Amino acid sequence: MSTSPSVLVIGGGSTGTGIARDLAMRGLDVTLVEKGNLTHGTTGRMHGLLHSGGRYAVSDQASAKECIVENRVLRRIAGHCVEMTGGLFVQRPEDSDEYFEKKLEGCRECGIPVEVLSAEEAREQEPYLAKDIKRAIRVPDGAIDPFRLCVANAASAVEHGARIETHSEVTDVLVEDGEVVGVEVTHKSGTGPYVHGNPGEVEEIRADYVVNATGAWAGQIGDLAGVDVEVRPSKGVMTIMNTRQVDTVVNRCRPKGDADIIVPHETTCILGTTDEEVEDPEDYPEEGWEVDLMIDTLSELVPMLKDARTIRSFWGVRPLYEPPGTGTEDPTDITREFFLLDHADRDDLPGMTSIVGGKLTTYRMMAEKISDHVCEKVGVDAECRTADVPLPGSEDFSVLRDYMDDFGLRSPIGRRSVQRLGSRADDVLTSIDPNPVVCECEAVTRAEIQDSLDTAGTDLNSVRIQTRASMGNCQGAICCHRMASELAPEYDEDVVRASLDDLYQERWKGERHGMWGEQLSQAALKHMLHATTMNRDADPAATESGVDFAAFDDGAVADGGRDAHAVSEVDDGDY
Amino acid sequence: MAITDDVLVIGGGIAACTAALSAAETGAQVRLLAHKKSTLRQASGLVDVLGYAGDDGPLANPYDGLDELPEDHPYRIVGEDGIRDGLRLFDEAVGDAYRGGHTDDNALVATYGGTMKPTARYPESVASGLVSASGDMLLVGFESLTDFDAPVAADHLEAAGVPFSVRGVTLSFPKAFRADAKLTRFAKALDRDESVEGETVRSALADAVADELDGESRVGFPAMLGDDHDTEVRDELADRLGVPVFEVPTGPPSLLGLKLEDMLFDALDEAGVRIASGNPAVDFEADGDRIETVLVDQKSRMTPYEADQIVLATGGLVGKGLDSDREHVTEPVFGCHVPHPEDRYDWSEPEAFGDHEFARFGVVPDDELRPTDADGESHFENLRAAGGVVGGAHVAREKSASGVSLATGAVAGRLAGEDATQ
Numbered sequence: 002m003s004t005s006p007s008v009l010v011i012g013g014g015s016t017g018t019g020i021a022r023d024l025a026m027r028g029l030d031v032t033l034v035e036k037g038n039l040t041h042g043t044t045g046r047m048h049g050l051l052h053s054g055g056r057y058a059v060s061d062q063a064s065a066k067e068c069i070v071e072n073r074v075l076r077r078i079a080g081h082c083v084e085m086t087g088g089l090f091v092q093r094p095e096d097s098d099e100y101f102e103k104k105l106e107g108c109r110e111c112g113i114p115v116e117v118l119s120a121e122e123a124r125e126q127e128p129y130l131a132k133d134i135k136r137a138i139r140v141p142d143g144a145i146d147p148f149r150l151c152v153a154n155a156a157s158a159v160e161h162g163a164r165i166e167t168h169s170e171v172t173d174v175l176v177e178d179g180e181v182v183g184v185e186v187t188h189k190s191g192t193g194p195y196v197h198g199n200p201g202e203v204e205e206i207r208a209d210y211v212v213n214a215t216g217a218w219a220g221q222i223g224d225l226a227g228v229d230v231e232v233r234p235s236k237g238v239m240t241i242m243n244t245r246q247v248d249t250v251v252n253r254c255r256p257k258g259d260a261d262i263i264v265p266h267e268t269t270c271i272l273g274t275t276d277e278e279v280e281d282p283e284d285y286p287e288e289g290w291e292v293d294l295m296i297d298t299l300s301e302l303v304p305m306l307k308d309a310r311t312i313r314s315f316w317g318v319r320p321l322y323e324p325p326g327t328g329t330e331d332p333t334d335i336t337r338e339f340f341l342l343d344h345a346d347r348d349d350l351p352g353m354t355s356i357v358g359g360k361l362t363t364y365r366m367m368a369e370k371i372s373d374h375v376c377e378k379v380g381v382d383a384e385c386r387t388a389d390v391p392l393p394g395s396e397d398f399s400v401l402r403d404y405m406d407d408f409g410l411r412s413p414i415g416r417r418s419v420q421r422l423g424s425r426a427d428d429v430l431t432s433i434d435p436n437p438v439v440c441e442c443e444a445v446t447r448a449e450i451q452d453s454l455d456t457a458g459t460d461l462n463s464v465r466i467q468t469r470a471s472m473g474n475c476q477g478a479i480c481c482h483r484m485a486s487e488l489a490p491e492y493d494e495d496v497v498r499a500s501l502d503d504l505y506q507e508r509w510k511g512e513r514h515g516m517w518g519e520q521l522s523q524a525a526l527k528h529m530l531h532a533t534t535m536n537r538d539a540d541p542a543a544t545e546s547g548v549d550f551a552a553f554d555d556g557a558v559a560d561g562g563r564d565a566h567a568v569s570e571v572d573d574g575d576y
Numbered sequence: 577m578a579i580t581d582d583v584l585v586i587g588g589g590i591a592a593c594t595a596a597l598s599a600a601e602t603g604a605q606v607r608l609l610a611h612k613k614s615t616l617r618q619a620s621g622l623v624d625v626l627g628y629a630g631d632d633g634p635l636a637n638p639y640d641g642l643d644e645l646p647e648d649h650p651y652r653i654v655g656e657d658g659i660r661d662g663l664r665l666f667d668e669a670v671g672d673a674y675r676g677g678h679t680d681d682n683a684l685v686a687t688y689g690g691t692m693k694p695t696a697r698y699p700e701s702v703a704s705g706l707v708s709a710s711g712d713m714l715l716v717g718f719e720s721l722t723d724f725d726a727p728v729a730a731d732h733l734e735a736a737g738v739p740f741s742v743r744g745v746t747l748s749f750p751k752a753f754r755a756d757a758k759l760t761r762f763a764k765a766l767d768r769d770e771s772v773e774g775e776t777v778r779s780a781l782a783d784a785v786a787d788e789l790d791g792e793s794r795v796g797f798p799a800m801l802g803d804d805h806d807t808e809v810r811d812e813l814a815d816r817l818g819v820p821v822f823e824v825p826t827g828p829p830s831l832l833g834l835k836l837e838d839m840l841f842d843a844l845d846e847a848g849v850r851i852a853s854g855n856p857a858v859d860f861e862a863d864g865d866r867i868e869t870v871l872v873d874q875k876s877r878m879t880p881y882e883a884d885q886i887v888l889a890t891g892g893l894v895g896k897g898l899d900s901d902r903e904h905v906t907e908p909v910f911g912c913h914v915p916h917p918e919d920r921y922d923w924s925e926p927e928a929f930g931d932h933e934f935a936r937f938g939v940v941p942d943d944e945l946r947p948t949d950a951d952g953e954s955h956f957e958n959l960r961a962a963g964g965v966v967g968g969a970h971v972a973r974e975k976s977a978s979g980v981s982l983a984t985g986a987v988a989g990r991l992a993g994e995d996a997t998q
Contacts, residue, residue, distance in 0.1 A: 289921055293902065414756060435748070437720040438756040446755065447722065479827065482689050486725035494690075494731030509928035516924055517900045521934060524924075525893035526618060528935065530827050532972035534620040536693035538929035539628055539973070542736035550739050552636035553694070553708035554676060554683035 005030045006379035009184060009208035011171050011222055013037070014044035015147060015361050017214035018154035018165075019368030019387070020375075025161035026390070027376060027383035032206055033155070033163060034186050036170035038195070038463040040151045042282075043216050044361060045466060046317030048239050048273040049266045050250060051075060051083055051143035052362040055090060055115075057337060058107030059100070060257065064337045065111040067363045072141060074365060074388050075150075081394040081423025082150040086265055088142025088250035089123060091302055092135045096255045104254055105138055115140055127247050129303050142250035144266050147361055148466035149421065153392040155456075160393065168195040168460070174226040174353070175205065181226060181344070181352030183207035194458025196492070197499040209379050212371060213355035216320030217282035223355065228348040230355050234282040235319045235332040237274035238291040240514070243310040243474050246270050246303055253302060257333045260298035268443065268473060269312065272299050278332045282318040291316075292514050312476060314514035322357035339367045341374060354378075394423030414444040421469065422449065439487065440480040442473020450487045459488055459496050461504040477508045478527035482535070498543070505531070578869055578882040581607040581850070582996035585989070586857045586870065586909065587889030587897070589614040590623075590978055591963020593840035594985030595887040595992070597665050600847040602993030608844060609872060609881065610853040614837055615895045615964075620687055620825035621799070621832025622702070623666065623674070623982070625659060626651070627682060627694030627975030634694040637681055638979070648968040650980050653943055654987045661990070662982025666697065669843035670836070675703045684708040688724045688798060688826045690732030693975055699832050701810055705796045705822030707733065713742040714792040715824070716785055718749045721759060723826055724798035745788045750780035760829055763800045766809045778809060782816035789817065799823040799832045806835075852881070857890075857909050867910070867956050885958050885992035888912075888939075888947070889985060892964030898937055905937050907965065912939040912947040912955050914967065931970065938967025945988045958995070960988040 005028055010021050013035025021033040035041060054068030076083055092101050108115045116139040123137040124130050155165050166188065173185035183206050190199035213222045213230070223230035245265045253261035257276075264271045272295040279285035292314050300307040321335045329335050339359030345351035354374060359367045369385045376383060419426040430436065433448040445468045457463035461484050464470060470484055471477035477484075485501035512524055532538040541548045583599040585592050588610030599606045627634050629641030639659075645651055651659065667677045674697045676683055682694035684707040692707045705713070713733075717726030726744030733742045751772045753761050769776045775783075785795060795813075801823055802809030814821040825832050844851060852872070859871040859878070869880040890897030890909065899908045905916040905923075914937060917923060923934045939947035939961050946954035947961045962984035964977070971977035 289919070296902075435720040435752070436755050437722050439722050441756075480722075483722040483725075486722070486728050489725060489728045489731075494728050494735060497728055498732070498735075506928045510926075513921070513924050513926070516934070517902050517920060521900050521923075522893045522896060525934060526615075528932070528972050529894060529977070530618065532929060533624075533975060533977055534622075534687050534693070534825065534827060535689040536627075536687070536691045536975065537689065539633060539975075540691045540736070541634065542691065542732055547737050548634060548684070548692075549636065550684065550708050552681070553634075554679050554681040554706070555709040556675065556683065556703050556706045557709070558678040 006209040006381060007032070007207070008210045008212060008375055008379070009034070009206055010212045010214055011184065012042070012214035012216065012218070013039040013151070013155070013165070013167060014042050014214070014216055015151050015154070015364035016216065016356060016359065016367055018151050018158065019364045020212055020214055020371055021158040021163050021165065022154045022161070023368045023372040023385055023387050024375060025158045025163040026386050027372065027381060029379070029381060031158060031163040032166070032208065033158065034166045034169045034171060034184070034206070036168070038167050038460055038466065039155055040148050040466055042218060043317050043320055044147045044151050046239070046315055047147055047361055048262065048264045048271045049144050049147060050262065050264050051145040052360065053088055053140040053142045054111055054113045055088065055104070055108055055138070055140040055142065056252065058111050058113060059103050061337055062107065062111055064360070065107065065113065067366055069111060069113045071363045071366050072143070075145065075362070076143070078388065078391045079145070079150055079153065079395055080391070081420065082146045082153065082392070084144045086142065086144050086249050088140045088252060089118070089127065090138040090140065090252045090254035091123060091130060092137065092254040093131070093301060094133055094135050096135070096253070100256055101136070101138070101254055108138070108140060113140055127249050127251065129246055129305050130251070131302055131304055134302070138254065142252070144250065144264055145361070146267070152467050153394055156393045166192060167463070171222060171225065172203070174211070174222065175207070176226060176350070179350065181211050181350060184211065190458070194456055195460040195463070197459045197496045210375050211353040212375060213353060216357065217318040219320065219355050219357050226344070226350065226353060228344050228350055230342060230357065231322065231325055232357055233321045233323065233332060233335060234279050235321050236277050236279045236285050236316050237319065238287070238295060238314055238316050239274055240272040240292050240295045240314040241312045242270040242272065242306070243312050243519070244269065246305055246309060251302055260295045263299055263303060267469065272296070272306070276333045279318065285316070285318070287316050287514065289514070310519040311515035312474060312520060313511035315511050320357055320359070339363065341371055343374070394425050396424045414438060414446065417444040418446060418449060439483045440468070440470035440473065442475050443469040445470040447487065450484060454487065459492055459500045461485060461500045462507050465504065471504065471508060475523065476512050476527065477504065478523070478530055481505050481508070578880040579607070580882040581605050582883065583607070583885045583887065583989070583992045584609060584870060584881055584883035585887040585889055587891060587963065588612070588853065589616060589889065589891055589895060589963060589981065590840065591981035591985040592887070592889035593669070593844060594662055594665050594982050595889050595962050595989030596844055596849045597669060597847050598986045598989030599887070599993035600849055602990060602997055604993035604996045606993070607850040607852060607881065607883070609857050609870070610851065611856040612854070615891060616833040616837040617830060618828040618894070619830060619833040621699055621830055621836050622685055622693070622695040622825055623697035623978040624694065624975040625663070625682070625696040625979030628973060634684065635682060638696060639680060646968070648940070650941065650966050650969050650984050651976070653941060653945065654983045658983040658987045659979060662979065662986035663696065665986050666982050670839045673700050673839060674698065675700055686729065686733055686824055688729070688824055690729030692733065692736060695975070696979065699823070699835070701799070701801065701806060701823040701832070702825065703822065704794050704820035705824065707738050710740050711793040712740050712791065713794050713796060714789060715742065715744040715796045716788070717744060717746045717798065718762070719746055720749060720753065720755065720757065721762065721798060721800070723759070724824060729824070743792065747784050747788070750775070750777050750784065758829060759798065759800045759826065759831070760803070763803045763831055766800070767802045767805045778812050779816065782813050786817055789819070792819065794820045794822060796822045796824050799826050799830065803831060860910060862956065865955070865957050867959055884996040885960070887960050887962055887988045887992050888965055889962045890965050892938060893934065895964055897965035907939055907947070910947070910955065910959060912961070913949045914939055931973070935970045935972055936967055938965055940968070941966055944991055945984060960992055962988040
């Protein structure tokens with residue numbers, strides 16, 4: 002191909018895809034590898050807050066300033082991923098006035114627009130806030146869909162010539178003559194989109210430069226290269242409610258603490274979170290007390306949460322980092338800033354840089370910084386354009402009109418499809434006719450599912466994160482098998498079934514954390530549909546031993562047999 | 577003045593209907609208190625008794641598995657006689673609309689995912705599609721009905737080794753509806769035989785299917801072949817195609833389930849059972865260990881219903897006969913004891929199809945189906961339980977949901993009727 006320098010990016014989260022987009026737009030030859038699907042790590046497991054910076058305005062002003070800058074950038078380039086809900090920092094009577102003033106002052110110092118609301122004004126905006134709240138600060142927080150954002154970055158990178166390989170794990174970092182020259186990658190199902198049943202394949206990918214953007218996993222990649230990257234993974238729980246109890250991001254206005262934020266997200270609200278250091282970013286306890294803590298503490302702000310229905314809970318791992326020797330004990334005190342670790346300077350190992358720390362809101366800025374760094378290393382002189390060029394889907398919002406008539410879909414379905422697809426709506430929704438609804442809870446049509454299959458292969462979890470299908474109230478009870486059927490006829494029935502099983506199990510993992518009340522009833526119904534009616538738990542097609550069909554009722558009534566309603570040989574009155 | 581009956585049955589599903597029919601047989605005056613639509617809307621309409629027990633299954637004969645069931649299983653309490661009595665009441669209630677009563681053996685029926693399940697009774701419209709019967713099969717699905725993918729279902733059946741060849745095709749339904757039209761809209765079009773481009777829907781559909789037919793001796797559709805005029809629709813299609821036509825049971829909204837509900841309520845009418853529907857039973861008044869009245873919440877006021885005997889058939893977790901919060905599982909009307917692990921994380925298993933505790937949640941019956949307290953003593957001498965509210969059976973795994981409802985309903989209803997009329 003070209004003679005442009007080649008860069009290999011490890012990690013398909015917001016940072017990795019952001020870097021891939023940035024470098025591809027600057028003309029570099031980019032390959033990104035990710036061991037799961039996109040957002041598999043921390044990006045897919047966060048509360049979806051687009052920070053105004055308010056949260057860090059007292060404790061970490063450097064981060065706060067970056068947040069408000071990027072908050073504005075993302076509204077511009079990723080409009081279809083952002084819902085500007087606004088945010089409130091709510092003070093309860095027991096929360097200190099001093100901290101409230103500090104928060105207000107801090108926001109002003111960082112350039113974050115603020116407004117103080119009386120309790121009445123705050124309750125007018127959010128009627129379910131507790132009656133005894135004292136006052137609130139309004140800030141420009143928002144909700145952002147991390148899945149859509151990440152997928153849009155990846156799509157843009159591909160448009161600019163990048164190669165993106167998901168389900169491709171780095172199994173070695175190639176070091177020759179004291180320099181990183183590439184990686185060994187194990188593709189779980191060969192190259193290209195993941196397909197159930199395709200054999201795995203090992204590939205050596207050489208590159209002029211390697212970027213380790215694996216966040217909480219950065220230490221593991223460091224180990225493969227023989228360098229120490231001191232990430233301090235910290236877990237946090239997020240609990241999803243079945244509806245939007247609030248339409249504004251609601252923060253508790255007090256110094257750091259667990260369970261202090263509610264983010265409205267699509268049809269749900271997400272409660273967060275905890276902050277606890279863990280050893281292994283993939284193997285840590287997910288505990289019921291954390292879920293209880295979310296509900297019990299946040300119902301101090303919004304009392305109706307106490308008896309509301311939770312759909313599921315999930316945990317994410319923050320990629321916190323602090324320079325060696327800092328020795329912070331409490332993970333909540335570790336800075337949220339990001340760090341660029343050039344292993345040439347640090348470890349005398351040229352050819353690779355790791356990026357750690359940071360947060361989703363500032364992903365683009367992090368990507369810009371490291372892309373600048375990489376360009377300098379490989380001798381490319383090109384400007385970053387990611388702050389100005391909209392992401393695919395956000396180019397032109399004139400399509401957000403008359404979707405109902407345009408697509409022959411009932412208004413809520415049309416509206417939600419267009420919100421997700423943005424300026425791509427026209428292309429996608431008119432591609433298939435008829436275009437029936439596959440997921441009713443989230444109003445996802447066949448066309449949107451089919452569109453996502455281009456990059457998803459047979460990975461229905463990738464379809465899920467792209468479209469939100471199976472992420473609503475029924476958690477896939479009604480639509481999981483429909484999503485799987487969309488894989489046919491391109492893929493065979495055994496692949497359809499295997500991908501269905503994977504999606505079903507993935508949904509179940511998070512559902513278990515919300516299993517009481519209404520949601521336990523819903524889970525029982527899902528179990529009845531899939532086990533009782535569909536017999537998927539004992540599917541004869543999935544068992545080794547064959548079925549002796551001839552031993553069963555073949556429907557034929559033998560001569561002299563009785564009609565169904567005439568059976569009367571039972572011993573009535575025997576009791 | 578309270579409304580007074582001999583037997584009051586609380587619930588509106590298979591168990592409640594069976595209990596009411598069974599009690600009525602004893603000569604008792606029976607009233608059914610149904611809150612809202614039963615869970616039959618979500619059920620396949622198939623009536624299973626026992627398909628899997630212990631490590632065995634699919635069972636060709638449900639009675640062969642009874643000994644494999646745990647001691648506290650409701651089938652162990654009511655015995656084979658109870659099961660047979662439940663099926664007898666069912667067969668009498670639904671008449672020719674259901675098949676399978678000619679034998680003890682289970683039939684194998686394919687449902688909408690293309691998986692087969694063992695079942696004791698099946699709607700007449702399903703009968704010619706048994707997987708346990710021979711005859712090559714054509715399955716027909718529709719582009720705009722995402723719930724049933726005929727080619728996938730056909731391949732799934734092939735993968736299970738069915739002893740005939742099966743093929744699936746996807747057609748566009750002769751009449752176009754909005755993209756989010758539900759299955760009921762299709763059924764209605766067939767019911768009314770609506771006109772489409774100078775033709776009628778039924779004949780246009782038959783023509784489209786005839787073009788695809790390649791020697792198969794039976795043709796299956798998702799269960800949407802008419803509602804009020806289903807037999808007529810099916811007969812016309814079969815007549816035009818020259819081969820039997822059958823339905824494949826679907827998920828919600830399940831027309832087969834809804835039709836079963838209608839049949840059961842018709843049977844209640846015929847048996848002289850009084851029906852009060854639309855409002856929930858929420859509380860009761862007792863004198864010692866006898867329940868005197870059941871209180872029904874009629875929006876603005878509580879209406880008392882008096883009865884000599886009461887049958888609780890409010891369903892399980894799905895039907896809301898059981899309730900739960902983060903710490904407890906409860907039976908909300910009478911506060912009957914529902915045993916459960918203390919830690920809610922022990923209510924389920926990490927594997928989606930694991931042996932979940934929650935699936936067995938329910939009240940603990942004594943040998944006359946009276947719910948018991950933690951010490952094994954019955955809560956009330958005149959309260960019995962039937963169906964999903966009774967614990968001890970993992971009905972999803974066993975494929976025994978309908979059978980447990982029929983059997984416990986039959987026995988609880990009969991005992992209640994006998995006690996009331998003594």
